[in-house]
Amino acid sequence: GSTMDPSFLLVFPLLLALSTPCNACDCKIQHPQTYYCTSDVVILADIQGPGNNTVTKQGFRINVLKAPKGTPRFHEIYSLISWKDCGYKLRTTQQSQLLIAGYLRGGTLHFTRCHLVYFWYRLTREQRLGFEAAYRTGCKCQVQPCLFCWRPCPQPDFRECVWRQQDCKYKIWEGNHSLYSVCAPSMDGPCEWTHIQMNYQYQTSAPATSIH
Structure with a gap:
């Protein structure tokens, strides 16, 4: 039978690493254009405090200032509760003018620390x-x-x-x-x-x- 090219074995772990950017929350930074193009929604928003939680997701109440991509009609955004699974944590009771790139699931907006969460003024x-x-x-x-x-x-x-x-x-x-x-x-x-x-x-x- 045919044998596997040994060079593939060297590349294979790298392929796994690149295909799972959130493994143990070891996030690899992307170019800002990549965040924009690969996200369903990009918003500039104020996080106003905790929102509704589910078993695995935590909600944050938001006020969308503008939506560079997608619709601005969101009042809540969700992230994983677990920090090791790249869940987002508020460091203060609220945060202003955050640029957030997220994905849609069932009409709700989700994001993790492996997605873009960045202060607008720092761009x-x-x-x-x-x-x-x-x-x-x-x-x-x-x-x-x-x-x-x-x-x-x-x-x-x-x-x-x-x-x-x-x-x-x-x-x-x-x-x-x-x-x-x-x-x-x-x-x-x-x-x-x-x-x-x-x-x-x-x-x-x-x-x-x-x-x-």
């Missing part, structure tokens, strides 16, 4: 415009992190941009790709990094298309 001006308009122009593209610094980054295919951070560290956003850029189709067709232009009129009427 760069370009990232804010990215969530409001620019990132949706790149949802047909995929952002691929360069994970191995000891060898050259892979060459992107037609629908990819290679995301580079210094020393291949992906704990926080830093550098031009993360803080100031969008990966979007170029005039010639292939996806490429472009600087988010503050005075450019990005199309805001068309809904984003998920890459999944």
Whole structure:
């Protein structure tokens, strides 16, 4: 019979790690555009306090200030109760102007610490415009992190941009790709990094298309 390529055995654990970003709540940071494009809903909201709980989920009462993606008609959002399962915990009785990227289940909005939960004021001006308009122009593209610094980054295919951070560290956003850029189709067709232009009129009427 055929034997398995031994190189696959080396790659297989990595595939498992990348496919389960919330394993033991070891969350791998994504590019902000990836959070936008792969989420069902992105909202800017105030968390006003605890809401209704279920057996496994805790609710938070929210006031949605705006919805860069999806509908703003939510008054409650849910996360897992268990901290080890990446449940979100309020550090104060309420939190203001949080950017939250979540997913829909049965018409309710859910999120974990592996989804984006970030203070709006900490974003760069370009990232804010990215969530409001620019990132949706790149949802047909995929952002691929360069994970191995000891060898050259892979060459992107037609629908990819290679995301580079210094020393291949992906704990926080830093550098031009993360803080100031969008990966979007170029005039010639292939996806490429472009600087988010503050005075450019990005199309805001068309809904984003998920890459999944």
